[in-house]
């Protein structure tokens with residue numbers, strides 16, 4: 143049998159060489175030799191100079207197992223100092239391999255992959271289970287670098303994996319079948335074999351909650367299953383609000399019972415009546431079932447600025463325990479609870495979204511008309527048993543800009559300071575006040591354009607049917623501001639054109655020392671009243687050169703003289719005002735405020751008040767009467 147096998151092998155190699163067409167006449171002759179004796183005759187003439195012999199000749203002799211001839215060749219090679227060891231060893235190794243392979247074939251299982259259970263580790267977050275399967279039996283042992291024909295099947299709570307791999311000259315079939323604690327969503331689960339030596343798997347839990355363990359059966363011991371600590375530590379934050387559940391439809395089914403979600407307990411099917419909100423026994427999925435019992439909520443912002451039209455994304459925010467919700471249905475509502483119906487009594491559905499996805503969005507296309515009577519968007523939780531009666535709701539807000547600008551804007555600067563303005567801004571109500579929630583006041587660089595920087599002044603609440611106003615405290619308008627602007631505004635934006643008012647910066651008289659509008663000087667006669675702190679004297683002042691901005695002069699006692707600085711702080715009590723057309727003099731007769739050492743004269747401008755600067759003269763209180771008494 144061995145011979146026959148080798149013969150076949152040789153034939154095969156001869157065929158291979160024939161294809162190559164490189165066989166020499168000597169090799170061909172040897173191949174055709176029926177036995178060792180003939181071979182010796184053929185080779186005889188070539189043995190005198192073995193250096194010229196092809197390597198293949200020696201190999202062929204060994205492979206044909208002409209052992210005597212082979213030994214003759216080797217001893218001749220020693221005499222001629224030719225090294226045949228490479229060819230001889232090569233041929234012998236090949237023969238030996240064939241023989242070993244033959245012996246291995248005696249094992250009926252030889253050539254079949256050995257099935258082993260691969261080591262794996264797992265971790266979880268609220269929604270997912272993470273598995274890493276290593277192509278080795280023990281986690282810390284080396285294993286196959288890759289597998290061929292990887293196959294993963296998932297249904298219900300079962301995860302199966304198989305793949306073929308080679309390691310240390312052995313073939314393995316890695317097969318893992320695990321029964322999980324709870325059901326998974328196969329379509330939302332995924333796996334990939336991209337990393338070296340392992341398979342990464344993410345299983346999506348049917349119900350987002352913390353599992354107490356990976357496997358359905360508490361008692362199952364799997365020696366090469368490990369907790370994936372490093373990963374779990376990272377994921378623990380997302381699980382912080384969760385406590386582990388105790389049961390699942392799978393664990394209840396094992397005891398012939400049905401699962402009640404609300405109480406996390408297993409019940410006999412006739413006891414589903416005691417499962418809050420889920421009183422219908424569903425043996426097929428091992429669940430006390432019923433309509434959803436939690437509502438979701440909605441957010442939406444209309445992106446369509448046309449009135450009576452909507453567009454944009456309605457975002458549905460799941461109820462925390464939306465375990466048994468299959469879809470969320472969004473309706474037009476006529477209140478925060480009731481669906482709007484059309485003339486035929488049909489409810490107006492905007493759309494229905496599967497509860498499985500991560501982002502539950504419903505697109506409302508551009509220019510979608512708002513049905514007559516629609517005031518709300520409503521979202522209902524649904525499953526095979528029906529719809530939860532209470533919807534999540536959202537008041538519809540149709541985005542539209544204000545339709546009219548304010549009726550007008552007035553302002554009078556009451557701050558006499560240069561480049562400073564202050565005063566009441568009055569905004570006349572808009573002709574159409576609907577859609578206006580407030581007016582926004584801005585500094586303008588023209589009657590229509592805001593200043594490029596710091597334009598915003600204030601928002602002023604709209605008051606239905608009324609003009610409104612804003613008190614502008616004393617301030618310097620920003621660079622380039624020439625106007626005040628008032629825009630009609632609501633949450634969606636501003637009406638494009640404003641009401642405007644050109645700013646006139648009013649300045650009062652004598653806003654710097656020695657201006658033409660400052661009084662030119664003041665004198666006072668000697669005090670004629672010897673009583674302490676009593677005066678009798680005459681003040682005479684020289685009026686300003688330019689009296690255009692002046693209506694009167696204001697005379698004060700002073701506790702210090704006027705200076706080159708703002709002098710309002712020098713005042714120590716008002717004496718009298720003198721209209722600009724009256725003679726510029728004042729009779730002092732009466733008490734002198736304590737600490738008075740000067741007489742001060744200020745200019746005054748109508749509405750804007752008295753000047754910051756003044757003129758002054760010293761005043762000496764005659765106290766001789768008091769002195770005599772004391773002496």
Ligand SMILES: *[C@@H]1O[C@H](CO)[C@@H](O)[C@H](O)[C@H]1NC(C)=O
Pocket residue numbers: 295296297300301302319
């Ligand atoms: C998973 O493997 C187990 C054990 O071989 C088998 O009984 C079950 O049918 C397999 N399930 C799937 C979904 O392939």
Ligand SMILES: *[C@@H]1O[C@H](CO)[C@@H](O)[C@H](O)[C@H]1NC(C)=O
Pocket residue numbers: 293294295302303304
């Ligand atoms: C998955 O299912 C297919 C089809 O039933 C089967 O051929 C394959 O062996 C299964 N793989 C595993 C890992 O169970």
Ligand SMILES: *[C@@H]1O[C@H](CO)[C@@H](O)[C@H](O)[C@H]1NC(C)=O
Pocket residue numbers: 267268269270344380
């Ligand atoms: C849990 O893991 C899944 C899959 O990686 C991820 O989509 C989800 O956001 C994770 N949950 C949290 C709360 O981070």
Ligand SMILES: *[C@@H]1O[C@H](CO)[C@@H](O)[C@H](O)[C@H]1NC(C)=O
Pocket residue numbers: 408409410413
């Ligand atoms: C079913 O209900 C009965 C009556 O309330 C109770 O005695 C029994 O313990 C319940 N069985 C289960 C499995 O909940």
